[in-house]
Structure formats: C-alpha cells, structure tokens
Amino acid sequence: xxxxxxLIDQGWVKTLNIEKTVTVKGGTIPSTVTWYEIAAPGIDAFxxxxxxxxxxxxxxININATGSxxxxxxxxxxxxxxxxxxxxxxxxxxxxxAESSLSDEQKFDMSVDIESxxxxxxxxxxxxxxxxxxxxxxxxxxxxxxxxxxxxRVRPLIQSLLQ
Numbered sequence: 001x002x003x004x005x006x007l008i009d010q011g012w013v014k015t016l017n018i019e020k021t022v023t024v025k026g027g028t029i030p031s032t033v034t035w036y037e038i039a040a041p042g043i044d045a046f047x048x049x050x051x052x053x054x055x056x057x058x059x060x061i062n063i064n065a066t067g068s069x070x071x072x073x074x075x076x077x078x079x080x081x082x083x084x085x086x087x088x089x090x091x092x093x094x095x096x097x098a099e100s101s102l103s104d105e106q107k108f109d110m111s112v113d114i115e116s117x118x119x120x121x122x123x124x125x126x127x128x129x130x131x132x133x134x135x136x137x138x139x140x141x142x143x144x145x146x147x148x149x150x151x152x153r154v155r156p157l158i159q160s161l162l163q
Contacts (some may be wrong), residue, residue, distance in 0.1 A: 004036065007042065010041070011039055011041045011042075012038065012039055012041050012042030012045060013036050013037065013038055013042055014036070014038075014039045015036060016034070016035040016036070017032050017033070017034050017035075017036060018033045018034075018035065018038055019031070019032050020032075020033065053143075082085065082114070083121040083126070085157060086154070086157040086158065086161060087121050088155060089154045089157055090114050090118050090154060091118075092150075092153070093114060093150050093153070093154050094111050094114045094115075096147060097110050097111060097145075097147065097150075098111070099116075100145055100146070100147055101145075102145050109141075110138060110141055113134045113138050114138070116130070116134055117130075117131050117135065117158075126161065127163050128161070131161065131162065132162055134160035135162075138151070139155075143160055
C-alpha cells in the first residue's frame with residue numbers, strides 16, 4: 001500500500017472513485033469503489049516520450065523563484081508579465097510571416113529571429129542590444145517581403161522596450 005501511495009503522490013497513478021448505491025431490504029446503502037489507473041507521467045517513465053509532448057523549456061530551473069513576475073503561456077513559452085502584450089504581438093507577426101509569399105527558408109529564418117526576441121522577454125532585463133540587432137534585420141526583410149503593415153503593429157511595443 002505504501003508503494004501505491006508513493007505512486008499516487010508522484011502523479012504516476014490516478015485514483016478514480018465511483019460512487020454507487022446498493023439497494024437492500026431496509027433501503028439504500030451508499031458505496032464507493034476505488035479504481036487505480038496509470039497516469040501519463042507513469043507511462044512516460046516506462047516508455048519513450050510521445051511525439052506530442054514538449055520538453056520543458058527551462059527544465060530544472062524554478063523560474064518562479066527568480067523574483068520576477070514570470071508566466072507560462074499556452075504555447076509553453078515563458079515571458080515576463082510586463083512584456084506579455086509584446087510577446088502576443090510577436091506571435092501574431094510570426095503568423096503573418098507564415099502566411100506570406102516568402103520562401104520557406106525566409107519564413108523560417110524570420111520566425112527563428114522572432115522566437116529569439118521572445119526568448120529575451122522571459123528575462124527581467126532583456127538584452128536590448130540583441131533585440132535591437134534582430135529587430136533591425138527583421139524590418140529590412142519585412143520591407144522587401146511586403147510585410148510592413150504587420151511590422152508596424154509591433155514597432156511601438158519594440159521601441160518602448162528599447163528606450
């Protein structure tokens with residue numbers, strides 16, 4: 001039993017309680033049946049990880065202990081809460097790039113640069129030199145690709161960060 005409790009505490013096993021009532025001559029008696037089921041972490045411990053899983057981006061680091069307001073977004077990205085709007089705008093820009101008529105190589109390069117900026121947004125003090133350098137390269141590519149309008153929506157947020 002102690003081994004089962006350990007597995008439950010570690011999240012490797014789930015407890016499922018099914019409540020029923022049993023009818024007897026004197027009325028009904030409530031009854032609970034407990035079932036145990038292996039959970040996803042338990043399966044992962046014995047099998048290879050699924051192709052659908054994403055590795056923790058900053059595994060082994062307690063990002064909540066950094067003294068800043070850091071949040072994890074639905075896509076698994078970590079961002080300092082003060083840069084959330086910029087992060088979301090960069091995600092929209094990346095989507096616009098993906099839908100553009102650029103070559104796949106150009107789309108990939110620009111998307112990687114956007115992700116590099118987004119990575120800086122996890123820091124309490126993003127490196128402005130890195131962001132500025134990447135952003136200027138992206139702007140030049142945007143002018144050639146006809147994505148100026150999409151970049152104009154992000155520009156004020158980037159500029160306020162770089163000040």
